[in-house]
Amino acid sequence: MNLPGQTNFYKGKVRDVYTIADKYMVMIVSDRISAFDVVLPRPIPYKGQVLNQIAAQFLDATRDIVPNWKISMPLPNTTIGYKCEPYPVEMVVRGNLTGHAWRTYKSGQSELCGVTMPDGMKENDFFEKPILTPTTKAHVGHDEDISREEIISSGLISEKEYEQLERYTLALFERGREIAKGRGLILVDTKYEFGKIGDTIYLIDEIHTPDSSRYFYMEGYEDRQRNGEQQKQLSKEFVREWLMDNGFQGKEGQQIPEITDEIAGQISERYIELYEVVTGKTFQKQDMNFNEVESKIIAALEEVNK
Template sequence: MLTQEDLLNAVPNAMTSVDVAGLGEKQTGKVRDIYTLGDKRVLITTDRVSAFDSVVGAIPYKGQVLNQLSVWWFKQMEDIVANHLISAPDPNVTLAREADPLPVEIIVRGYITGVTSTSLWTLYNAGERKPYGISLPDGLKKDDPLPEPIITPTTKAEAGQHDERLTRDEILERGIVEPELYKKVEEAAIAVFKRGQEIAQKGGLILVDTKYEFGLIDGELALIDEINTPDSSRFWVAETYGKGEEPENFDKEYLRKWFKSVGYSGDGDIPAIPDEFAAELAGRYIAAYEKLTGETFVPGELPAQPRIQAALAGIAS
């Protein structure tokens, strides 16, 4: 684990974009760059953040943890479903094939929890016993494990109203995803989640719920985006679960709670994050990486452009 001094010295430190002159057309989006290399389009994800993207650079290595952890998870899941990863030529960056994303996000939940208007616990506590069209038994309490992991699908922001509550029947009736393909998505998502839970348990964490995105590459189903990271998933520290209080978070919820403690509700400018808290949060992200993978987190050093350029040139040739 990096020391607090190491972490403080890295605030702020983030590689936010790739600029490789003379190598195909480039587009830049919120969390990735896209290069068009001949008839190929390559997604380049750097040390940016996917949740609370306005704080990029304030929390050292946050984006690198997301990149490196996703790369590791993809390797653990290759026998279940294909993915879009090409390579990780540098700890700062991942290169991925462009996919045709499916217009749904797949939320897999292993516990009944959450506080938002669309969370399972909020709906269940209000009396719904078939949220998202899924039957739940009476008597569940907040943060209880579900009998089996369930899928609560939602629309992607680019494809309609974000966080629109969907059921499996609605997806099929509206033709959002055709039945045979959606069956494959469900099977892959549950299998990936269950393996994720097993791996997390070995590291002393509980994978509570997570978001998966799927797409098609040459007509075949592939897992895309980031996977089982502290920004895309909820992780509890196992030894704090079931103690009569809220379990300890090793995910973005810890930052959300800090925002709430300083009176920030999501409107207006994000408050400056003190270096000491940024280092603490970075330590939690890195600890999650190390608990899950069993490996020591090694940050990449800047500049990374020469290594990225060499990888892109290899794809273009």
């Protein structure tokens, strides 16, 4: 697809991004799926629609906290927005001792990204208050942990701007937790990306989707913690678990297990379940042909440029 005024195209792991006149971006969230930094060989039906619509809903629900890049959503899997100059870090915020934070803690390290985690915590316990554990943004390979002090001292972001990013991040996370609570969920951890146009900071990319966030079911959380049981999750973790159960963790020499029609269908249904629980809305499957996609995007761009 070649769009009017197109000045750049970037194909990411799961998204196709078109730059228009160096001013706007058209982001198409594909049905491709990645895990362990590897794009799996088979797309998952409706995954792109699920992620794009969740992100759009949360971008609209947090616009009063920070401006964001979204202008319009011409198609269920497509967003048009402003092109921002991205900050070179991702703002990761954690409300619970889970995932990477837990693995670090369990290994005997009490510090993560310059933040000291309290003694005596169990996996999935709440932190007294959310902690910020930023990472560098890697186009290839893994993102790397980095501390607040390293970000500022290295000049990646000025102290003043970083403090503003911290304030935005914590306010967004608090709003996300409030919304999740209303759905019977706990927003456990997530990441935010920010960019700039001139002196204005914008929230960019996706927000509070199951690919960028982890949710627990609130019901039974306390009992499971008390009994030392695993929490019931609502996230992309089930895909990683299926891959690990079938001998794949993205390591050299490992073969990606076959994603059969049945498996692809199961993963698709899980994503749809995620959508419905997180948004409180019934998912409407929408199929598009290529010509319809292109014409609707072009019409939406014409509207933006009026």
